[in-house]
Amino acid sequence: MEEKNIHDSRSCPVEVIAIILGKKWIPTIIFSLYEHGELRLGEMLKKLDGCSKKMLIQQLTTLMDAHIVQNKKIFKNNTVESYYYLSHYGKKLIPVLKNIKLLGCEYQKIENE
Numbered sequence: 001m002e003e004k005n006i007h008d009s010r011s012c013p014v015e016v017i018a019i020i021l022g023k024k025w026i027p028t029i030i031f032s033l034y035e036h037g038e039l040r041l042g043e044m045l046k047k048l049d050g051c052s053k054k055m056l057i058q059q060l061t062t063l064m065d066a067h068i069v070q071n072k073k074i075f076k077n078n079t080v081e082s083y084y085y086l087s088h089y090g091k092k093l094i095p096v097l098k099n100i101k102l103l104g105c106e107y108q109k110i111e112n113e
Contacts, residue, residue, distance in 0.1 A: 017096075020066050025051050025059050027097055030086065033069065034094050038083040060084060070095065 007093040021027055025048065032047050033039060039047070043057060063069035074081045086094075 017093075020062065020068070020101075021093075021097070023059060025055060026063065027100075029056070029059055029063065029095060030068065030090060030097060033084060033086045033090070038072070038085040040081065040083055044084065061088070065081060 028048060028051075029044070032044060036043075036047065041053070041056065041060075045051065045053060048056065060069060060071075064071060067087055070087045070090075072083045072085065074083070074095055
């Protein structure tokens with residue numbers, strides 16, 4: 001099955017966001033950045049128990065490509081410190097994700113009855 005292109009202007013706007021948010025770890029990464037602010041890769045890995053470094057980098061790239069997460073690099077001495085944080089657009093997703101989470105909890109209760 002061919003993956004949909006989120007940059008296709010003919011795509012349904014809801015589907016565009018659903019494609020991104022439906023990827024493994026994406027909502028968890030967004031909530032982690034929302035709760036903790038700027039995080040370095042290693043810090044994020046510790047907070048996302050069970051997520052591999054490869055997966056985290058892949059999903060952060062997806063989020064940066066979608067303008068949901070931004071990366072700031074700080075040069076100190078001869079090293080570079082890289083911090084990830086939610087963009088303005090990423091912050092706008094928080095109420096949406098909170099509502100999806102509430103709906104998901106309600107759905108789980110129905111399924112367990």
